[in-house]
Amino acid sequence: xxxxxxxxxxxxxxxxxxxxxxxxxxxxxxxxxxxxxxxxxxxxxxxxxxxxxxxxxxxxxxxxxxxxxxxxxxxxxxxxxxxxxxxxxxxxxxxxxxxxxxxxxxxxxxxxxxxxxxxxxxxxxxxxxxxxxxxxxxxxxxxxxxxxxxxxxxxxxxxxxxxxxxxxxxxxxxxxxxxxxxxxxxxxxxxxxxxxxxxxxxxxxxxxxxxxxxxxxxxxxxxxxxxxxxxxxxxxxxxxxxxxxxxxxxxxxxxxxxxxxxxxxxxxxxxxxxxxxxxxxxxxxxxxxxxxxxxxxxxxxxxxxxxxxxxxxxxxxxxxx
Amino acid sequence: xxxxxxxxxxxxxxxxxxxxxxxxxxxxxxxxxxxxxxxxxxxxxxxxxxxxxxxxxxxxxxxxxxxxxxxxxxxxxxxxxxxxxxxxxxxxxxxxxxxxxxxxxxxxxxxxxxxxxxxxxxxxxxxxxxxxxxxxxxxxxxxxxxxxxxxxxxxxxxxxxxxxxxxxxxxxxxxxxxxxxxxxxxxxxxxxxxxxxxxxxxxxxxxxxx
Numbered sequence: 001x002x003x004x005x006x007x008x009x010x011x012x013x014x015x016x017x018x019x020x021x022x023x024x025x026x027x028x029x030x031x032x033x034x035x036x037x038x039x040x041x042x043x044x045x046x047x048x049x050x051x052x053x054x055x056x057x058x059x060x061x062x063x064x065x066x067x068x069x070x071x072x073x074x075x076x077x078x079x080x081x082x083x084x085x086x087x088x089x090x091x092x093x094x095x096x097x098x099x100x101x102x103x104x105x106x107x108x109x110x111x112x113x114x115x116x117x118x119x120x121x122x123x124x125x126x127x128x129x130x131x132x133x134x135x136x137x138x139x140x141x142x143x144x145x146x147x148x149x150x151x152x153x154x155x156x157x158x159x160x161x162x163x164x165x166x167x168x169x170x171x172x173x174x175x176x177x178x179x180x181x182x183x184x185x186x187x188x189x190x191x192x193x194x195x196x197x198x199x200x201x202x203x204x205x206x207x208x209x210x211x212x213x214x215x216x217x218x219x220x221x222x223x224x225x226x227x228x229x230x231x232x233x234x235x236x237x238x239x240x241x242x243x244x245x246x247x248x249x250x251x252x253x254x255x256x257x258x259x260x261x262x263x264x265x266x267x268x269x270x271x272x273x274x275x276x277x278x279x280x281x282x283x284x285x286x287x288x289x290x291x292x293x294x295x296x297x298x299x300x301x302x303x304x305x306x307x308x309x310x311x312x313x314x315x316x317x318x319x320x321x
Numbered sequence: 322x323x324x325x326x327x328x329x330x331x332x333x334x335x336x337x338x339x340x341x342x343x344x345x346x347x348x349x350x351x352x353x354x355x356x357x358x359x360x361x362x363x364x365x366x367x368x369x370x371x372x373x374x375x376x377x378x379x380x381x382x383x384x385x386x387x388x389x390x391x392x393x394x395x396x397x398x399x400x401x402x403x404x405x406x407x408x409x410x411x412x413x414x415x416x417x418x419x420x421x422x423x424x425x426x427x428x429x430x431x432x433x434x435x436x437x438x439x440x441x442x443x444x445x446x447x448x449x450x451x452x453x454x455x456x457x458x459x460x461x462x463x464x465x466x467x468x469x470x471x472x473x474x475x476x477x478x479x480x481x482x483x484x485x486x487x488x489x490x491x492x493x494x495x496x497x498x499x500x501x502x503x504x505x506x507x508x509x510x511x512x513x514x515x516x517x518x519x520x521x522x523x524x525x526x527x528x529x530x531x
Binding site for chain 2: 213
């Protein structure tokens with residue numbers, strides 16, 4: 001509510017409520033702003049926050065690593081690479097991409113494919129190297145490769161395309177249409193559904209893969225299901241809202257502290273809710289109430305998220321998950 | 322070898338049968354109700370509470386989302402009592418000592434309610450007192466619950482005193498029997514190079530040659 005009522009045009013809470021329940025507001029344009037701008041944005045924040053938080057939880061459990069998250073393991077880099085290839089590459093390879101306009105669907109598809117490929121690569125490496133530190137470094141390397149490829153591409157692309165990419169990379173939850181929102185909702189719903197069916201294997205994974213197997217968990221199937229869910233959640237969100245940092249890493253830790261449990265039956269719904277709340281708060285700050293400027297959401301989540309993780313570390317002195 | 326017996330690691334060669342059926346023909350869930358394991362590798366999340374950890378042992382019997390029934394809770398409590406760790410119930414695993422954690426892992430295996438429990442070197446990282454404690458506990462559990470408990474160990478001297486049956490794995494031939502039988506068969510005599518360690522059949526212990 002607060003999130004909806006605050007923005008470049010300040011609308012009183014009371015009036016906001018009126019608009020939502022379908023009554024006429026004092027100023028006609030308020031109702032329009034709320035329905036076509038504020039509410040989609042609030043919904044996007046909820047979906048983005050909960051999607052990223054859940055993908056972070058899945059990865060931390062799957063990789064048995066408290067540092068895992070869509071960013072650290074290069075999943076977001078993969079999505080960025082996909083988006084960069086599509087936006088920037090379309091001007092470079094205009095011949096090949098003549099048919100493929102840069103629209104939302106193709107952008108979402110490109111970044112989803114990008115994040116899936118990186119996730120698969122990380123999985124292959126994870127199967128060979130048991131050392132989780134090496135895994136994280138490899139994730140960072142994927143990030144570097146992405147940055148490099150993006151620089152090369154941006155050198156060759158037009159200013160207009162470059163701007164489009166830079167705006168995408170700021171992360172934005174403000175300009176999703178109802179149709180895009182529906183697409184994101186479907187992707188995230190599927191991701192959540194798969195995760196719910198993976199609760200039992202996820203809990204078993206807290207003991208490690210060998211123990212999970214001895215408890216009757218079909219590891220191969222569960223591993224792929226969890227990867228697919230992570231790819232859908234992180235890839236889908238990054239595709240439509242751009243890369244958004246720290247929600248995926250920080251929220252699961254925050255939730256574990258608050259609920260003091262490791263049971264995914266409780267953690268799963270909890271990270272969804274906390275992810276959504278944190279994202280709404282970040283978005284409210286990003287809008288800088290009563291001013292015409294909107295800060296890039298990616299910066300805000302980092303500014304708020306990083307200290308939270310540091311604070312957790314300082315309080316516990318060690319990072320356990 | 323123990324990891325292979327527990328179906329955690331693929332076998333190199335040969336065949337393993339459980340209840341007259343080859344191991345690979347058992348379903349993963351079916352096997353989980355037959356064999357439980359305690360491995361050497363540390364658990365992934367030390368943030369689990371003791372109760373949560375032991376509850377995971379009930380996974381082969383719980384529904385798709387892992388809800389514990391009254392029967393599950395009873396089995397968990399029995400396991401807690403058997404291993405005498407009821408007072409640790411709500412502790413987190415990172416707060417436990419190595420010996421306590423090993424007991425918790427054994428309780429988890431007991432809660433899994435299998436006829437066969439496999440333990441991979443359950444006494445490593447423990448001092449002599451705790452080593453003996455764990456092995457005495459295992460012996461007591463085996464006798465009271467009539468479960469088969471199979472473990473690997475390097476602690477031959479303690480094993481000779483506490484085990485019902487021993488299998489000595491050697492490069493050329495392995496011998497199996499009760500400790501007394503094995504002593505009579507002189508199986509321990511040539512276990513180590515005679516110029517370094519000799520076996521005293523009278524006391525059933527090893528002596529270092531100075």
